[in-house]
Amino acid sequence: MGRSYCIFSAQYLPHMGGVERYTYNLAKKLIEMGNSVTVVTSNLLDQAEYEKMDGITVYRMPCMNLLDGRYPVLKMNSKFRKIHRILKNKKFDFVIVNTRFYIHSIYGQWFAHKNHVRVITIDHGSSHLSVGNPVLDFIGGIYEHLITKIGRLFCEDYYGVSSACISWLKHFHIEGKGILYNSVDVEGIESILNVKDKNYRMLYGIPEDAVVIAFTGRLLPEKGVPQLISAFETIQKKHQNIYLFLAGDGILEKYAAGHKSDHLIPLGRRSFEDVVKLLAETDIFCLPSFSEGFSTSILEAIVCQCYVVTTEKGGARETFPTDAYGMVIPNNEVAILTKALTKAIENPNERAKAVRLAFERLKQNYTWDIVAEKVNSL
Incomplete structure (x- = not known):
């Protein structure tokens, strides 16, 4: 019953x-x-x-x-x-x-x-x-x-x-x-991925060989949005073929809009389906928070086969126990974040291996079937 x-x-x-x-x-x-x-x-x-x-x-x-x-x-x-x-x-x-x-x-x-x-x-x-x-x-x-x-x-x-x-x-x-654990609906996300009706690269004229970085979530100071924008603008002086999407709303929405360029693209608030489709075209997902519990956005990015760069907050070390799974940095200082993103951009083979390992770990630990069963047993 x-x-x-x-x-x-x-x-x-x-x-x-x-x-x-x-x-x-x-x-x-x-x-x-x-x-x-x-x-x-x-x-x-x-x-x-x-x-x-x-x-x-x-x-x-x-x-x-x-x-x-x-x-x-x-x-x-x-x-x-x-x-x-x-x-x-x-x-x-x-x-x-x-x-x-x-x-x-x-x-x-x-x-x-x-x-x-x-x-x-x-x-x-x-x-x-x-x-x-x-x-x-x-x-x-x-x-x-x-x-x-x-x-x-x-x-x-x-x-x-x-x-x-x-x-x-x-x-x-x-x-x-x-x-x-915070978890993710793997089957639900994969069903969205199977419907290919949106192409962000095509919409914004982004070459297929370009590296796309994305942030999804609330545009808030504790999420490290200003640091991410600053690091990206520094890296872009050296790496011309990179792009940053910011999907979300919040008190820093005007700040993000003020930095808009052909390569830095604020999208505003998007539906969950649109966020998933954006992540499907993303190479590197970056969440440089200085306050986090266990990020849902990171889990969604892993299912969408994104390499993750994040800070040592919340459940980051549980999700990425070693650098083989993703990159966890000590804090979101601009210099540290710039170095981390540059390394990720320049090492596509390491990114590909990490994506596979992180997805396997997610399926074994962070699904709603596991969490709901535990709650029901209480």
């Missing part, structure tokens, strides 16, 4: 991000296993309060949209109370809270505690959130400690999406119960 799951995720589709896709893919796989899943999220984009998406029941709570959607804050108004009453009358067997530092997360933890339902919290971070301002970052760090302490009043069991997340939980004096 299937179980009834409720997942509290402050952000969810169609808002794009790693946590959103984690919630969606886990929910979809749990349903395939015969369970029912309800997702409770924030109404960031002024959508319907209730809908059914791919078999997933979705409730959207009213919220204030802070930091360009990065930090939704619940509004405890009549709409909130109406949805709360609906949820209270449902009989959930298990509650999952996705991420730790939202008011929404506290509500999910409290809801489970109040209704005597088993609850776990899955953490996606490996450092404090940064907005690029030292004063605000300091205040944010204090706030994160406070909200985590409140959450622990209602939830005892914390998991991480990587071993780096488990280590980061110790910063808050939390002993993680285990790892529920």
Whole structure:
């Protein structure tokens, strides 16, 4: 007999991000296993309060949209109370809270505690959130400690999406119960790859022998977007036959547009299908973050046969245990990133070998079948 799951995720589709896709893919796989899943999220984009998406029941709570959607804050108004009453009358067997530092997360933890339902919290971070301002970052760090302490009043069991997340939980004096890896829908991506209806190289006049580098995700300071742009512009002075695509939106979208050229191409926000098709034509995927849990974008790039250059954050060392699998650099300083990308550009044979090894490792460790089975066993 299937179980009834409720997942509290402050952000969810169609808002794009790693946590959103984690919630969606886990929910979809749990349903395939015969369970029912309800997702409770924030109404960031002024959508319907209730809908059914791919078999997933979705409730959207009213919220204030802070930091360009990065930090939704619940509004405890009549709409909130109406949805709360609906949820209270449902009989959930298990509650999952996705991420730790939202008011929404506290509500999910409290809801489970109040209704005597088993609850776990899955953490996606490996450092404090940064907005690029030292004063605000300091205040944010204090706030994160406070909200985590409140959450622990209602939830005892914390998991991480990587071993780096488990280590980061110790910063808050939390002993993680285990790892529920961020994963990827290999079959879903491969089905998109089989439909060849978009050619970015042809669209932008890029030669077939050119090296294409891509970044996909939110254009945020902590993702290392300025460093990547700076490194690329330096390398391009020596290597004329290289191109950089930036696919995503965020607070650095205007910054990226200001550096647009024939070789540096900001694409803005793209659908998941478009991102996959871009990655299919990409040689090197670069994610130079200084804050990461376990990147969904990296996993998608591996399935699309991209060589990966990334920083030693989140689950990078778990995905790429040695340089034979991909390139992991200590930080995203421009000089270090420039050297790493140059090496990758100049060594196509090493890239090809790494792509094969990384894909085999992914299939053995980072699929939603494995994660959903582990969740179901809890």
